[in-house]
Amino acid sequence: KNPFGDPGSDIRFADRENPRLKMGVFGVRFRPDTHQLEALSGWSQYGQTFDEWGHHFTITNNSNGRHEVIAARYLRRNPELLLSTSIQDVSTADNNKVFPITRNPRFEILTDVGTLTSSCSITLPYLGGAFPAPFRRVGCMAEPAHNMVHCDNWSDAGATYSARRLQEGAEFLASTDAWFRPVNMYIGPDGALYLIDYYRNFIEHPEWMAAETYHSKSLYNGQDRGRIYRIIPNRQPSLPLPKNLRLGQSSDAELVQRLADPNIWWRRTAQRLLVERHHDVSQLLVQLFDGSQSPLGRVHALWTLDGLGKLDGSMLKKALDDPEPGVRENAIRLAEPRLQSDPELAEKLLKLTDDSDPKVRFQLLCTLGFLESAQAKAAEEKILAENSEDPWMQVTALSAPSARASGYFVWAASQFGDKRTKGHEGFFEQVCAVIGMRGRREEIRRLVATVASSRQAGSEWWCGASLNGLAHGVRAKGAPAISVLKANREQLLEMFESRPPAVRRASLQLLAVVGLPSSSSTAQALKRAEATARDRQAEASRRADAVGLLALANSSSQRGLFEQLIDPREPDELQIAALRAMSSGGASDAGHSILAKWREMSPQVRSEATRALLRWGSDGTRLLLDAVKNGDVQTWQLDPYKPRLFMDRDPKVREKARALFEESPAQRQKVLKDYQAALNMHGNPARGRDVFKRTCSKCHALDGVGTAVGPNLGTVRNHPSSALLLDILTPSRSIEQGYETYVVDLSSGEIVDGVMAAHTPATVTLRQEQGKEMVISRQDIQRMYVSNVSMMPNALEKEINVRQMADLLTFLKAVR
Structure with missing residues (x-):
């Protein structure tokens, strides 16, 4: 049983059993008057908001805000689209820095001092109509762990947005009081x-607190x-406090006029009341x-008419000509359910293909996906061709x-070949992945034939990308x-032997999925591959690909060659x-051969050897664990694989792994005690950078070194050295939310x-x-669970x- 909550249940209205949505990780929207339920394409932790044009924004604890770019209803049209996310995170390392002014701050073990760690309650943009004009594009988010409110300037970036700090080196609102908790x-x-101030001493979740905090009497202080707090602008006429609000007693005419009010509170409340009254x-x-001279009044008029079931095509046609881009964008969205029954409306829509606003073009591309006419397809291609470097335009088209998809592939070969x-390469991969997921014989035949016949210089990049995408889709489809x-x-075999490296390697990927043909040409190709693999004068990549081809033959006769090549003298x-x-x-038998060469392997080769043994399931895993027990493999060399070993489906493997790897608290405390001496030494940051590159860069990025898989280290310089040492030597003591290890069967x-x-x-993903990154189709998942390691x-x-x-430690604290 989870002590911190329940696993959740189906989502439904309280007064009826249906409709129902499965409890999941995505957001939900509903209409109480029509009892409609709909899953969104994104999710949020605490807080969400909409801008004046209806764009949806969410937030996570370590982000400045995220834009749900493409709605779920568009993604549902194409279940074969292997998309990793529908969210644009506008956060950057610079935006994530915070500048608190708290006196005597206190932080729990998972608080990233100096960076956003508890962002919530996004308010984007300010829509109250009373602040100075620059605030109309400002987004605010509460940051209770650092006793402050952070604000960014948001700006348009094609189909989505980007953000930068409102103030350099300072926050919009900050308190010296460590109990100030804006939420x-x-x-x-x-x-x-x-602004709501929770005003508490402690705010962290119980599972992320230090034990002494959790068990102390001060846990409920406050x-x-x-x-x-009521925040108003300086140096302007003071805002009168609201009194005697009785909007529900207003006439229909008064409510309609409120739809053009500069303040979103009046607009939204008036619209809600009008729809509820249904007059x-x-x-x-x-x-x-x-x-109305107010574009916002016009867009609220449209949506109120829609809510009342009174919106018609003539109104939408006028709205599609509106001078305000936001009104045109919303008119396109509102036109969607009417396009099949109103050909004139669909024709009017197509005239926006050259609209000057990228968000209008993006929405048009989303909506055109519901139309099958030749004119609609031509408009889609034109928009995509002119915005091909925008990844969200690509996603929307697909x-x-x-x-x-097959038509898009042919079109892309002629347009982009x-x-x-980078954008064109990505499009070829994505569109061909869709073709692979569809699994239609003629479409796949045409794709492979097109690539096979495209031998002109400079074509290898898109040919390789196309085959890579096809392999991804076919593998996911099964x-x-x-x-x-x-x-x-x-x-595919002929392309492997005769084409440049990008096509050769992609062809090998596909052959690995479907197997080698049974023919004399295969036998000859394998002979040539063996010669290449043995040839030390050949390029390492060509030799490696030759070995990959030999592996597909699954012949025991090549075992000796493979063992020979596991040699420190080879690349x-x-x-x-x-x-x-x-x-x-x-x-x-192969496992014993691998383990016999263990001590000669470089770290990279050793990692692959570990993965090879684990791929054999329980037999290979037991061999590996036996080698650990016998002292042939050091326990620390398998640390990255402990989550998988500890959660293995074979209970005997789990038991054996835990017996070998789990150490007593006393052992870990001794290590910590031994390393306390490092805190009193004068470190060298240049040497520290080398240590970071060697041991940390596979999963962390800092100062231009490494890859960001784990938490952002950009502001750990603000952590006490003792806290950094504790985190480095006891990483499983507390795992930051969002960086848990997921194990997937x-x-x-x-x-x-x-x-x-x-x-x-x-x-x-x-x-x-x-x-x-590994993108996994949910259809291929038997079981998925979070490891506590x-x-x-x-x-x-x-x-x-x-x-x-x-x-x-000196390097980590020196980086700026």
Whole structure:
């Protein structure tokens, strides 16, 4: 039983059993008057908001704010789109820095001193109409752990947004009082910003507190206190306090006029009351739309008409010509359910293809995905061609029904084939992944034939990207798509042998999915591959690919060659390929051969050897654990794999792993005591940087070194050295939310793990060492669970001595 909450249940209305939504990680919206329930494409931790045009923003504890760019209804059109996320995080390392002014601050063990760690209650933008004009694009978020409110200037960035600090080196609001805990904000009817101060001594979740705090009597200090602050602008006429608010007693005409009020509180409240009353005020709303100088009044008039069921095509056609981009964008959205029954409205929509505003074009591209006409498809292609470097435009185009993917591929080859960019390369991968997920014979045949016949100079980049995407999609789809692709094996083998490296490696990926053809050409190709693998004058990458091809033959006759290549005199890339080749055989004998060479392996090769043994399931895992018990493998060398070992589905493996790896508290305390000496040494930051690069950079980034898999280290310079030492030597003591290790059992039998990078209704994305991301179709998941062990190694003292620890701590605190 979870002591901190329940696992949740289906979401439904209290007065009826249906409709129901499965409890999940995504947000939910509902209409109480029509009993509609709908899952969103994103999620939030505490707080969410909308801007004046209806864009949805969420927040997580360590972010400045996130934009839910593409709605779930568009993604549901194409379940074959393997999208890792629908959210744009506007946070940057610089934006995450905070500047508290608290006197005698206190922080619990998981609080990142100097960086956002408890962001909540996003208010974006300020819509009260009473603050100075620059605040109309300012987003605020409460930060209770640091006793402050942080604000950013938000600006348009294509289909989404970017943010930068409102004030350099200072916060919008900060307190010297360590009990000041801002947790929520609202705009009032007077235009003031109302701030709720929880006013408590401790605010952290119980599972992240130090034990002495959790068991102390002071845990509930402040539960009888709390404040509400009213924030108003300086040097302006004072805002009168709201009195005798009786908006519910206003007439319909008065409420309609309130729809154009500068203050969002009046606009939203008036709209809600009008829809709840359900009186026929359509004439008044049409008059407001036609006569109002306020774009916000016009957009509220449209949505109120829609809420009353009175919005018609003639109004929408006028709105599509509105001078305000936000009104045009909303008119497109409102037109969606009417397009099939109103051809003139659909035709009017197409005239916005060249709209000057990127968000209008983005919304148009979203909406055109519901239309099947040739004109609509031409408009989609034009918008995509002119905005091809915007990844959200790509996602939106591909969210259209998946049958369009094959046409998009042909179109992209003609449009982008001679223009290599990062965006174009990404589009080829994504569109071909959709084709692979569809698994249609003719579409796959046409794709492979197009790549096979494209041999002009400069075509290898998009040919390789296309095959990589196809491999991703086919692998995610599984047996139906694999069966279809088998007809193309001869072409793939020919491309492996004759094409440049990008196409060769992508062809190998596909052959690994579907297998080698049974033909004389395969036998000849394998002979040539063996010669290449043995040739020390050949490029390491070509030799590694040759080994990869030999592995697909699954022949025991090559075992000797693979063992030969696991040699410290050979390049790491080649040794890793040989280990992967060996892992396709049985564990009983090959595992012993791998372990016999363990001490000769570099760290990178040793990591692959570990993965090879684990891929063999319980047999390989037991061999590995036996080697640990016998002293042939050091426990610290397997630290990154402890989450998987401790959660293995075989209870005997779990028991054995825990017996070998778990140490007593006394042992860990001795390590901590031994390393206290590092705190009193004068460290060298240059040497510390080298230590960081060697031991930490696979999962952390700092000062231009490494990959950000684990928590942001940009502001750890503010942590006491003693706290840093504790975190380094006891990483599983507390695992920061958002960086837990997820272990996933795949239907193929493979077990993978990593930090949850993103998730959508169709996929889960795990981020692993060195920033590698694995996108997993939810259909391929048998079981997924969180480990209570950190991915960070638990025995870094085996790799970092006391002197090196002093250098590392100095480096961590010196970086600016």
